[in-house]
Amino acid sequence: MTLNRLLTPLAAAGALLLAAGAASAQTKSVVTFAASHFAEVGRGDRLKAWVEKFNKENPDVEVKPITIPFSSFATTIFTQMGGGGGPDIIRFDLPEFYAAVAAKSVLPWDGVINDADYKFTSADKFMFVGGKRYGIAFDTANYAMVFNAALVPGGKAPANFDEFLAAAKAATKDGNYGFAFRATMAERGGMWYDLTNFVYGFGGRWSKPDGTPTFNSPEVIAGITAYKQVYDAGVTPKGTDAATYRRMFWEGKIAMEIDNGGVATILTSEGKAHPIGAAHSPFPHREQGMILAPATINANTKVKDAAVKFLRWALQPQQQQELQTLLGAANVATVVPRTAAELDAMPWLKVYDAQTPYSVPALPQGLETKAPEIQQIVVAQVLKVLQGGMAPKAAMDETQRLVTTRVLGQ
Amino acid sequence: MARFRPFHAIAVLALLGVAAFPLYWMFVTSLTPSARLFGAAPQMLPDLAQLPVYLDALTTTSLRHWLFNSMVVAVGTTVLSLLLAVLPAYALSRLKFPGLLLLGFVLFLTQMLPEAMLVVPLYDIFARLGLLNTLLGLILANTAFTVPVVTWILKGAIDAVPGEIEEAAHIDGCSRLGIVLTVVVPLIAPTLAAAAVIAFFHGWNEYVFAQTFISDDQLRTASVGLASFVGELSTPVHTVMAVGFIYTLPAVVFYLFVQRYVVAGMTSGGVKG
Numbered sequence: 001m002t003l004n005r006l007l008t009p010l011a012a013a014g015a016l017l018l019a020a021g022a023a024s025a026q027t028k029s030v031v032t033f034a035a036s037h038f039a040e041v042g043r044g045d046r047l048k049a050w051v052e053k054f055n056k057e058n059p060d061v062e063v064k065p066i067t068i069p070f071s072s073f074a075t076t077i078f079t080q081m082g083g084g085g086g087p088d089i090i091r092f093d094l095p096e097f098y099a100a101v102a103a104k105s106v107l108p109w110d111g112v113i114n115d116a117d118y119k120f121t122s123a124d125k126f127m128f129v130g131g132k133r134y135g136i137a138f139d140t141a142n143y144a145m146v147f148n149a150a151l152v153p154g155g156k157a158p159a160n161f162d163e164f165l166a167a168a169k170a171a172t173k174d175g176n177y178g179f180a181f182r183a184t185m186a187e188r189g190g191m192w193y194d195l196t197n198f199v200y201g202f203g204g205r206w207s208k209p210d211g212t213p214t215f216n217s218p219e220v221i222a223g224i225t226a227y228k229q230v231y232d233a234g235v236t237p238k239g240t241d242a243a244t245y246r247r248m249f250w251e252g253k254i255a256m257e258i259d260n261g262g263v264a265t266i267l268t269s270e271g272k273a274h275p276i277g278a279a280h281s282p283f284p285h286r287e288q289g290m291i292l293a294p295a296t297i298n299a300n301t302k303v304k305d306a307a308v309k310f311l312r313w314a315l316q317p318q319q320q321q322e323l324q325t326l327l328g329a330a331n332v333a334t335v336v337p338r339t340a341a342e343l344d345a346m347p348w349l350k351v352y353d354a355q356t357p358y359s360v361p362a363l364p365q366g367l368e369t370k371a372p373e374i375q376q377i378v379v380a381q382v383l384k385v386l387q388g389g390m391a392p393k394a395a396m397d398e399t400q401r402l403v404t405t406r407v408l409g410q
Numbered sequence: 411m412a413r414f415r416p417f418h419a420i421a422v423l424a425l426l427g428v429a430a431f432p433l434y435w436m437f438v439t440s441l442t443p444s445a446r447l448f449g450a451a452p453q454m455l456p457d458l459a460q461l462p463v464y465l466d467a468l469t470t471t472s473l474r475h476w477l478f479n480s481m482v483v484a485v486g487t488t489v490l491s492l493l494l495a496v497l498p499a500y501a502l503s504r505l506k507f508p509g510l511l512l513l514g515f516v517l518f519l520t521q522m523l524p525e526a527m528l529v530v531p532l533y534d535i536f537a538r539l540g541l542l543n544t545l546l547g548l549i550l551a552n553t554a555f556t557v558p559v560v561t562w563i564l565k566g567a568i569d570a571v572p573g574e575i576e577e578a579a580h581i582d583g584c585s586r587l588g589i590v591l592t593v594v595v596p597l598i599a600p601t602l603a604a605a606a607v608i609a610f611f612h613g614w615n616e617y618v619f620a621q622t623f624i625s626d627d628q629l630r631t632a633s634v635g636l637a638s639f640v641g642e643l644s645t646p647v648h649t650v651m652a653v654g655f656i657y658t659l660p661a662v663v664f665y666l667f668v669q670r671y672v673v674a675g676m677t678s679g680g681v682k683g
Binding site (some may be wrong): 022032034036039040041043066068069070071072077079080082083084085087174175190220242243244246247248252262263266270275 | 444445447448449450461497529530531532533534537542621624625627634637638640641642644645646647
């Protein structure tokens with residue numbers, strides 16, 4: 001190889017480097033808005049169009065959606081915030097919201113809005129920490145069971161856990177599965193919600209209102225035992241991630257799922273070829289977890305006023321109505337009644353809406369700021385139950401000990 | 411004439427099959443109709459009627475931007491790494507000075523820390539320097555990780571260059587820098603190619619920095635763009651597989667382009683003199 005042959009590609013690469021510099025030039029001032037929704041097919045595009053409507057109405061501000069893959073959303077945002085940057089507005093999941101508040105990574109909303117001007121939903125109370133508002137509930141969603149009537153014996157939802165287990169076993173044949181949930185550390189956040197639904201459904205809570213951990217209460221152990229029963233029954237596509245098994249559901253390969261209203265909207269719209277219905281989860285108690293995703297203002301923002309302008313716009317009744325419609329079976333920050341057209345198009349919505357009085361945030365009450373560490377411990381111990389054969393009681397006793405000593409330092 | 415050895419041939423074919431099967435599986439899955447995607451029996455042959463999925467991937471996503479950005483980052487990382495590594499490699503090989511060994515060790519410090527540990531301080535530094543949301547920032551961050559490896563690879567190659575050649579050039583009046591650029595560099599060209607492959611693949615595949623430092627969709631690299639399809643609620647399997655397949659091709663072509671030099675580079679230094 002001669003020197004010339006070596007230098008030619010180097011020169012070409014130098015030109016590419018210059019192109020990189022040119023492509024990188026960015027002078028426009030914008031409000032960046034990060035939400036995992038933006039990465040979703042369908043719903044993401046509708047949400048971007050909703051944001052674009054603001055941009056057209058407000059030529060002095062441009063809100064720019066930031067797409068971050070769901071799997072690395074929280075890690076990326078916290079990394080950027082730790083480095084003194086990050087998007088100006090962030091739609092967090094609830095566990096990350098409390099962690100961000102505790103780390104003073106998001107701004108309190110002093111004077112941002114006048115609460116009396118809005119009719120907030122009951123979930124709004126969770127937006128306050130230490131008496132201060134740190135966000136608005138951008139979207140909330142209840143959990144219920146969605147089922148494919150063509151795969152469930154008798155074509156109707158099981159009424160209790162025994163019927164559910166029998167139906168799941170009967171539906172598992174010919175490449176189909178009776179049920180699907182998460183059971184891997186790779187999907188820790190999602191598995192936490194699945195576990196919470198089982199635990200709440202069997203009457204358990206992760207903690208008492210004063211923050212005393214109750215991970216080894218009989219009700220929590222009953223929920224974990226039920227989770228293991230389903231896992232051991234061989235009725236789930238083990239190892240399949242949620243995005244894939246949800247697609248399997250709308251392709252008619254899975255009979256039942258317990259999922260939130262946002263997902264149910266996708267499942268029913270994509271799975272129109274199948275008779276999909278909804279019912280409350282088949283547990284002894286009606287209580288289930290809920291998705292609660294606050295919109296917050298990054299403490300590092302340099303464009304707070306512009307961010308506030310967008311959030312005030314988002315809280316207007318018309319924008320709230322449009323947001324709720326595009327999100328499907330979800331609620332927004334303020335009370336927005338369902339329209340007749342929505343109920344006609346999605347009759348199963350009533351099941352999800354009826355779940356509202358029984359929806360409880362999926363966080364250990366009083367320990368919200370410790371939720372990410374607690375999730376890690378709980379999921380690790382439950383995985384020992386599912387995959388390592390550990391007894392549920394022993395695992396939850398160990399969870400109680402670890403949370404008490406390692407997280408709470410007692 | 412080389413004797414045909416059937417067992418060797420079978421072993422090579424088996425290894426080729428193992429290496430190529432994931433690529434083939436990606437291709438087949440991208441062309442499997444939705445109705446058969448989750449069938450009980452796996453689809454082993456591609457359904458070529460589904461080929462428009464590739465056209466969709468190229469026209470309805472930002473894939474072309476992402477591939478261009480990845481190419482800029484990978485080539486930039488490669489060029490900068492080679493430029494920055496040649497002189498330290500020569501110094502480590504030829505010069506004797508106090509702290510030589512320590513310097514060589516310190517070079518590897520970045521290799522001892524995972525990217526995840528450095529990403530926050532780097533983010534802070536890049537924010538101050540205005541390098542966030544620029545491909546130049548990514549090139550610099552990646553180069554910091556590839557230069558030590560490339561330096562040590564080149565040092566090994568320079569060790570194998572006979573000192574007499576340099577002495578002859580020196581007697582002919584060539585300066586030390588001239589010797590490095592006109593005598594040593596051409597002699598270690600195969601090793602440069604091998605080092606280039608390592609730097610290129612690092613730049614091409616890198617995810618953590620690209621995910622954290624870039625927020626503009628138009629500046630995303632292909633590794634991050636590919637991951638963005640894996641959603642919370644659903645994953646467009648055909649698109650992911652088609653984009654994944656396309657994503658591997660430039661890297662494969664680059665390797666095929668330099669592979670003959672790589673083989674020579676890998677074996678250079680094995681026989682001295």
